[in-house]
Amino acid sequence: xxxxxxxxxxxxxxxxxxxxxxxxxxxxxxxxxxxxxxxxxxxxxxxxxxxxxxxxxxxxxxxxxxxxxxxxxxxxxxxxxxxxxxxxxxxxxxxxxxxxxxxxxxxxxxxxxxxxxxxxxxxxxxxxxxxxxxxxxxxxxxxxxxxxxxxxxxxxxxxxxxxxxxxxxxxxxxxxxxxxxxxxxxxxxxxxxxxxxxxxxxxxxxxxxxxxxxxxxxxxxxxxxxxxxxxxxxxxxxxxxxxxxxxxxxxxx
Numbered sequence: 001x002x003x004x005x006x007x008x009x010x011x012x013x014x015x016x017x018x019x020x021x022x023x024x025x026x027x028x029x030x031x032x033x034x035x036x037x038x039x040x041x042x043x044x045x046x047x048x049x050x051x052x053x054x055x056x057x058x059x060x061x062x063x064x065x066x067x068x069x070x071x072x073x074x075x076x077x078x079x080x081x082x083x084x085x086x087x088x089x090x091x092x093x094x095x096x097x098x099x100x101x102x103x104x105x106x107x108x109x110x111x112x113x114x115x116x117x118x119x120x121x122x123x124x125x126x127x128x129x130x131x132x133x134x135x136x137x138x139x140x141x142x143x144x145x146x147x148x149x150x151x152x153x154x155x156x157x158x159x160x161x162x163x164x165x166x167x168x169x170x171x172x173x174x175x176x177x178x179x180x181x182x183x184x185x186x187x188x189x190x191x192x193x194x195x196x197x198x199x200x201x202x203x204x205x206x207x208x209x210x211x212x213x214x215x216x217x218x219x220x221x222x223x224x225x226x227x228x229x230x231x232x233x234x235x236x237x238x239x240x241x242x243x244x245x246x247x248x249x250x251x252x253x
Contacts, residue, residue, distance in 0.1 A: 005122055005166070006098075010074045012166040015204075017054065017076035025197055026056050031243070035115065038142050038189060038245045041066040045110040050099050050131055051117035055081025055092065062090045066111070069104075071097040099127045104134045111135070113142040119160070119170040128179050137252040141185060147173040147192070147244040152227025155218075156242075159226045162211050163203050173244045185248035194240040198233065212237060 013020065020026070035057060041047060043065030049058040052070030054077055062068040062085070070092060072078050078094050085092040097103055099117070112131045118124040131141055148156035150172045160167040171179070173192065180187055203211055215230040215237045224230070228239040 006073060009120055009166040012164060013074040014076040017080050020054060023201060025195055028195065031193065031195055032060055034191060034193065034245060035144060036060060036064065038247050039111050039113055040140065041111060046108065047111040047113065048109040048134060050112065050114040052081060053077050055084045055094060057113065057115050058092050059084050059088055059090050062092045069093045071095055071102065073098060100130055102130050102134050106133050107136040108134050109136065110139045111142065115144040118143060118145040120166050120168060122168050124171065125179050125182060129183050132183050132185060132250055135250045137250055139250050141248045141250060142245065143176065144243065144245045145176065146170040146241050147176055148227040148242050152225060155225040156227045159211065159214055159228065162207065162214065176244060176246055180246065180248045184251065186251060187246065188249050189245065189247035191245045193243050195243050196238060196240050199237040199239065200235065215239065
C-alpha cells in the first residue's frame with residue numbers, strides 16, 4: 001500500500017464490500033441509464049472503468065457489447081465484481097490496481113469512466129490526467145461524482161467524513177470542470193441529478209448517532225447547510241446525493 005490514505009480506502013471498502021455491492025441505489029435505473037448514455041458505447045469498444053468497485057458500471061457496459069476492464073484498489077471489491085460478472089454471464093476483466101498509475105499503454109481505450117470515486121482521492125487532477133493518458137484521441141472520459149453546491153461544500157464534506165473516513169472532499173461541478181480544462185480536455189456533456197438514499201443504508205450502526213444528530217440539526221434549521229436535502233422518514237432520515245456527470249473528449253495531438 002503506497003499511502004496511509006490508500007490503506008484507509010481499502011479498510012473502508014473491505015468492511016463494506018458486500019453491503020456496498022447490494023445497495024439498490026448503485027444500480028438505480030434512471031441514473032444507470034444516464035451513465036450508459038454518457039458513455040455512449042458500441043459493441044467492441046474498449047472501456048476502462050477506473051475505481052470500479054463491485055463492477056456495477058463495468059457489467060452494465062459489458063452487457064452493451066463493450067470490451068470492459070475494471071480496476072480497483074480494494075481486493076474485496078474486485079471479488080464482488082467478479083461474482084457479479086459471473087452471475088450475469090458476462091466476460092469482464094477485473095484486476096486490482098491504482099488509479100494514479102494505470103497499467104495500460106497510452107491511448108489503449110475508447111472510453112475511460114469512473115463513478116463515485118473522485119471524492120475519495122487526494123489528487124483527483126492527477127487521476128484525470130492519468131485517465132486521459134490511456135484514452136485514445138477523440139475518445140471520451142466520463143467522471144460521475146457527488147458535486148455539492150459551493151455554499152454547501154464544507155457542510156457536505158463534514159457529513160461525508162462522518163459517514164466514510166476515506167472521504168477527502170467532494171468537488172463542486174465548477175471545480176470538476178476546471179480539472180478537465182487543466183488537463184486539456186473538451187467538455188461535451190454536463191448533467192446533474194439527485195440520488196435519494198437512506199441514512200440507515202449508508203452508515204455503520206456505530207457511526208449512526210453522530211450523523212443522525214447532524215442531519216436532524218440541519219432539518220430543524222431549515223437551511224440545508226449540508227446540501228443534501230435531508231428529511232425525516234418513518235424509519236429514520238432520508239437525504240439526496242447531489243451528482244454530476246461530466247463527459248470530456250480527448251483532443252488529437
